Each structure stands twice: as structure tokens, then as C-alpha cells.
Amino acid sequence: MDGIVIIGAGESGTRAAFALREAGYSGAVTLVGAEPHMPYERPPLSKTPDGMVRMKLICPKEALEVAGITYLKGCSVSKLDPAAATVSLSDGQLLGYEKLLLTTGARPRRLACAGAERALDFRTHADAEAIFSNVAPGRRVAIIGAGLIGMELASVLRAKDVTVDVIEAAPKPLGRAVPARFADKLHARHVAEGVRFHFDRSVAEIGDDAVVLSDGTILPADFVVSAIGVQPEITLAEASGLATGNGILTDACLRTSAPNIFAAGDCAAVAQPGGGHIRYESWRNARTQAETAARNMAGAAETFAAIPWFWSDQYDLGLQVAGQPLPAHQSVRRSAPEGELEFYLDDGRLVAAAGLGIGNGLAKHIKLAEMLIAASICPEPVALADPGVNLKTLLKSARAA
Amino acid sequence: MTWVSAGRLEDIEQEGAIRFDHGGRTYAIYRGPDDSVYCTAGLCTHEAIHLADGLVMDFEVECPKHSGAFDYRAGEALRLPACENLKTYPAEVVDGEVRVALG
Ligand SMILES: Cc1cc2nc3c(=O)[nH]c(=O)nc-3n(C[C@H](O)[C@H](O)[C@H](O)COP(=O)(O)OP(=O)(O)OC[C@H]3O[C@@H](n4cnc5c(N)ncnc54)[C@H](O)[C@@H]3O)c2cc1C
Numbered sequence A: 001m002d003g004i005v006i007i008g009a010g011e012s013g014t015r016a017a018f019a020l021r022e023a024g025y026s027g028a029v030t031l032v033g034a035e036p037h038m039p040y041e042r043p044p045l046s047k048t049p050d051g052m053v054r055m056k057l058i059c060p061k062e063a064l065e066v067a068g069i070t071y072l073k074g075c076s077v078s079k080l081d082p083a084a085a086t087v088s089l090s091d092g093q094l095l096g097y098e099k100l101l102l103t104t105g106a107r108p109r110r111l112a113c114a115g116a117e118r119a120l121d122f123r124t125h126a127d128a129e130a131i132f133s134n135v136a137p138g139r140r141v142a143i144i145g146a147g148l149i150g151m152e153l154a155s156v157l158r159a160k161d162v163t164v165d166v167i168e169a170a171p172k173p174l175g176r177a178v179p180a181r182f183a184d185k186l187h188a189r190h191v192a193e194g195v196r197f198h199f200d201r202s203v204a205e206i207g208d209d210a211v212v213l214s215d216g217t218i219l220p221a222d223f224v225v226s227a228i229g230v231q232p233e234i235t236l237a238e239a240s241g242l243a244t245g246n247g248i249l250t251d252a253c254l255r256t257s258a259p260n261i262f263a264a265g266d267c268a269a270v271a272q273p274g275g276g277h278i279r280y281e282s283w284r285n286a287r288t289q290a291e292t293a294a295r296n297m298a299g300a301a302e303t304f305a306a307i308p309w310f311w312s313d314q315y316d317l318g319l320q321v322a323g324q325p326l327p328a329h330q331s332v333r334r335s336a337p338e339g340e341l342e343f344y345l346d347d348g349r350l351v352a353a354a355g356l357g358i359g360n361g362l363a364k365h366i367k368l369a370e371m372l373i374a375a376s377i378c379p380e381p382v383a384l385a386d387p388g389v390n391l392k393t394l395l396k397s398a399r400a401a
Numbered sequence B: 001m002t003w004v005s006a007g008r009l010e011d012i013e014q015e016g017a018i019r020f021d022h023g024g025r026t027y028a029i030y031r032g033p034d035d036s037v038y039c040t041a042g043l044c045t046h047e048a049i050h051l052a053d054g055l056v057m058d059f060e061v062e063c064p065k066h067s068g069a070f071d072y073r074a075g076e077a078l079r080l081p082a083c084e085n086l087k088t089y090p091a092e093v094v095d096g097e098v099r100v101a102l103g
């Protein structure tokens, strides 16, 4: 019996280590992380208005000590043996475990074109340093991928007076996670800020000082960043025989196919009540799954049911999305002094909400919407649309009912 | 300690907050569910985000950025990722006017 080992010291693994203590677990907790730093937050890496790469730690070093968490940094797990309940570390150590948590996160998807090795990835602090060391006014960047990371990077680089070309295989940006209305608004803002978009095209080749697109267009570029999405890091899980798919498959309690092994965060694909598995790639999900997994490892049997939520900051605009808006949902718009909100109803029931506005001005509305979603209410669309109807009042009457 | 006027009580929503800038600093002033008023430092201790943009419910304010939460009466940090307490300042209502004691 060797306590709990957590593999991966990102947002999810680090949060889980503390959550184990909060849940009353008093055995040994060992957090193993491949990166050479104290655990840090990734979102600030792409939100650096002054172009200075920040290392925002998830917790001060002393907090790990106070909580009695052993942190092995710059150390990766090379093998997991579920039958023997051991993990082999890159430094040659063999650690036994009573329970194990996989929080190995995700890694950038790689381009397959000629010269792909010239493109910089954007996932780690080291990646951010490599990118921002290229930045100077008048330089030219080609960003491949118009997802959230590519668009956030475009916005900070425009503020540094870098010429930005964004290449995207789809006909529009932010197609995956962002409701169409807000994706269009963000797109328009990028265009107004001088970002040049190349849709419906892929990259044929990356050269020393230019990118060649699939239609033959040549875009001069001093440096190239690849932001075409991530893949769950499932190498260890796969090699050790755990059930995997698009992520490490878990039940609703975040337990993998091996009884003493749990998974959380970007690497985990969690069983859904209606069948299938869902994997999220967001900061809050990494934290809330970590908390549920930790409580379950400490003896609870909670199912993970948090409402998905993420944010993105581009220029002075803040986007927040709670729940999962789908094109099939009925959408209801509400204007607010700070921007605009959209609510999404499925068969009358509120299931999602999104807002785009200056700074964090809409956050409180999204938070209230989240509580309304959690309360499973069927609000009147006219009330949702009316800026004069306080969402807090709706929530209170829903709770009183 | 100097008392300064921070506007009228009726300009703060019940269970709401406003941002108040004074002397190069920013504060948040809250009106509780019972119309009592409180004042704290204006920025979240996690990442310097304006708390007045956050959601006020009962005597709690939730940070608009990462859902850290504080009890605004004593400034106590209630939920991670906020772990450092907020500085608080005396606040009162005199004839409908909100006054705060800063410095
Ligand atoms: C630039 C950037 C900006 C972002 N902005 C936002 C945002 O605005 N809003 C939002 O909601 N989300 C954002 N995200 C997403 C968010 O950061 C992730 O969802 C979150 O970090 C996931 O946490 P995780 O712990 O699951 O994985 P990760 O953060 O990827 O951590 C996994 C860790 O495990 C380590 N590891 C992997 N394999 C091993 C092994 N075998 N042995 C030891 N260690 C291993 C890795 O080195 C890594 O450090 C952003 C991400 C990036 C990259």
C-alpha cells in the first residue's frame, strides 16, 4: 500500500492532489510531472497583452509542502503496470500505488505537410517562450488553425504590431466550440484589427520564410505557429491495456477500466448517461473533474455532472460559454449594457448560455444562467430576452417553486 | 482614516456591487440582501480582476473570471482558486449616501 500517485502535474493533477487532502485523505500523495517547473496555469500563456510570457503558478511551492504532497518535477512516467500496481519513472525509480490518477492532459496535433517541423506548437510555457521570442513590430506570423488558441494568439500579436495571417481548413473560424453568432462577431473584430484570414485552405509546405497554401498562395512568414487542436495524451494508458478511445475511457465516476486507476482533465473521456463518452478541453473541467476524481479515490462514489464552461479573451472582448449550445437548440438573444447574451433551449429547457462583451462584464449573467441550467428550468423565452427581467429573480422563483 | 462619498445607495442593486475608484486605487462596494453596505479592495486576489463585475448572492461575491469566491463582509476567500483574503474598509449609509473609510 503506497498511497496515491498522480501522473501529470498540470491543472488537473495539481488540483487533484490538494482535493485529496480536502477530502480527508491522509496517505502519501505523489505528483509526477514531466515539465521542469512548478505546476503552472496554461490560459495566461495566450493572454499576454504586453507580450511578456508569464509563469502563473497554480500554487506556491510551500502549499505543496504544507499539504504533504511529494512533487517529482521534470520526471515522466514511462511505464504503467496495472497488474503489479507500479509505475516506472524516467529516472529509474519504481513507485507502487494503492490508487492511481492519470491527468496526462493533451498534446498538440502535428501538421503532416512538408516542413511541418518548422512550425511552433503552443501548449507549454516553453512553447510560449519560443513563440514570443520571435515577436517584434513588423514581423510576420502565419498561424495555422482558427480555433480558440490560434485566435487568442492572433489578438495578442496584433497588439504587438505583428502582421498576422491565419490559415483555416474550414470556411470560418471558431467552428467547434463557439456559437456561430459570437464566432462571426469575433471574426469581424479580427478583420477590423487587420488579421488576414485564408479559409477553406490547408498548408502544402512550410519553408524558411514562407508558407505555401494548398491553392498555391505563398504567404511570407518569419515564423509559423501550428494551432490545429490537441490530442489526448493516452500513450501510457494504451500501452498498459486500459480502455481508450478519444481519451482514456472512464465511467461516470471517472474510474478507468482498471478498478484502482482514475483519469481526469483533458485526457479523460467520461461515460455519458445517454451512452458514449465525452472529453472536454477546458480549464474549469480540468479542475472540477480533478475534484470529483479525488473525492472518489478517497472513498466517495460521485458521478461527474458539472456543466461545461469555458472562456476566451480576445482584444478587449471576453467570451464565456456555459453548457453545450447546439445548432438545433432554440436560441434566445438578450442585450446587456456590456454586450450580448444568447440562451439555448432544448424542448423548452434551458441547456446552455453564451455571452460576448467587453471584459468580464457578462460573467455574472453567465453564472446565473449556469445556475438556471443546473436547476433544470424551462423559462419563458420572452423573460430571457428581456434585459429588464433580472436572471437572479428567475433563479429565486425557480428555487422557490 | 478619511471618509469619502461613493454615491447613492439606490445606485447599487440590492445583492449587487459597484466599482469605486479613488486615489488611484480601485474598490468594490456591495449592497447586501438586507441593504447593509460593505467595501473591499476591488481586485480579486487571484488575478487582479474587478470583483464588481462578479455575481453577488447573499454575502458572497463570485469572481467573474475563475469563480473564486469571497465573503465580502470580512473579505474572507471562500473558494479556490482565490486563496488570499480581500482587504476590507468600513462602509456606511448616511441619508441615502454611501460613505467608505479608505486609507
Ligand atoms: C495556450 C493555452 C490557453 C488556454 N486558454 C484557455 C482558456 O482561456 N479557457 C479555458 O477554459 N481553457 C484554456 N486552455 C485549456 C486548459 O489550459 C486545459 O484544458 C487544461 O490545462 C487541462 O489540464 P490538464 O491537467 O488536464 O492537462 P495539462 O494542462 O495538459 O497537463 C498535463 C500534464 O501532464 C504531463 N504529462 C503527460 N504525460 C506524462 C507522463 N507520462 N509522465 C509525467 N507527466 C506527464 C504533461 O507534461 C503536462 O504538464 C488553454 C490551453 C492552452 C495551451
Ligand code: FES
Pocket: B044, B045, B046, B047, B048, B049, B063, B064, B065, B066, B067, B068, B069, B080, B081, B082
Ligand atoms: S481572477 Fe478571480 S478567481 Fe481568478
